[in-house]
Amino acid sequence: MQVTLDSALWFAGSFAEAAVIGLLVYRRVWRTLPVFFSYSIWALVGSFVAYAVHCKFPRHYGTAYLLELIIDSGLLLAILVELAWSVLRPVRVYLRRSALIYIAGGLLLLGAAIWPFASLPALDLPTHKLHLVVQLQQTVSILQILFLLALIACSQLLSIGWRNREFQVATGLGFYSVVNLTIAMLHMHETAISQYQLLNRVLIASYICSLLYWIVSFAQREAERHEFTPQMQNMLLAVAGAARTTRVALADAQAHKDRPRDGI
Numbered sequence: 001m002q003v004t005l006d007s008a009l010w011f012a013g014s015f016a017e018a019a020v021i022g023l024l025v026y027r028r029v030w031r032t033l034p035v036f037f038s039y040s041i042w043a044l045v046g047s048f049v050a051y052a053v054h055c056k057f058p059r060h061y062g063t064a065y066l067l068e069l070i071i072d073s074g075l076l077l078a079i080l081v082e083l084a085w086s087v088l089r090p091v092r093v094y095l096r097r098s099a100l101i102y103i104a105g106g107l108l109l110l111g112a113a114i115w116p117f118a119s120l121p122a123l124d125l126p127t128h129k130l131h132l133v134v135q136l137q138q139t140v141s142i143l144q145i146l147f148l149l150a151l152i153a154c155s156q157l158l159s160i161g162w163r164n165r166e167f168q169v170a171t172g173l174g175f176y177s178v179v180n181l182t183i184a185m186l187h188m189h190e191t192a193i194s195q196y197q198l199l200n201r202v203l204i205a206s207y208i209c210s211l212l213y214w215i216v217s218f219a220q221r222e223a224e225r226h227e228f229t230p231q232m233q234n235m236l237l238a239v240a241g242a243a244r245t246t247r248v249a250l251a252d253a254q255a256h257k258d259r260p261r262d263g264i
Helices: 005-026 034-056 058-087 089-094 098-118 128-153 165-187 193-218 230-258
Strands: none
Touching: 005 034, 005 193, 034 058, 058 089, 058 098, 058 128, 058 165, 098 128, 128 165, 165 193
């Protein structure tokens, strides 16, 4: 059987995905980052399912591809919420579980703000539905890049570095997102089929690079997390206190509103 470049990339990616899953189990990362662990399994299983559908049921491949993109984007968004919650591990004892909801809501609001700018009107897509799905994918990619940049900018305050799992996961996702957005922009200008195939292979190769980075990172022991700086602790506690005060005030206002008036 002749092995093409596309087949070689697919086999290399699947092998690297399996290696990442093995290291996540070996290093017990699945306990602290279960969503990322689930996404890794989904990526491996999904690639085999997509390959089988492409070979056996080519007429349904388009629908399967759309479904895969939607699930993939949803899981990636959930990973960002998980990473943000995990980064706050040193002070989570002072936070309520509702803080997780605020984190998810904040990311969704940021994604809603990014959504109009993630549209690629010049990109020739066959259906409006596919255009929306691609726009969703690009929105999540921009969120991943912004999350990584925020993590880098606040690394000193958060007492987190490149040897921490959260930073490693965010770096791999951020690198792939940068390449993904770059290639999406290039797709708007190139016309030849050979150029289109070449860019897609570059995208797959960048994903394999992220997997290799995770393999090297997860093969090493994680650095011990340090306590947040006093400035960061005070800021987080102040935000949590303000949110709690606002919630209590709203509850009191609602109770006062529902209280029956005298003489009625």
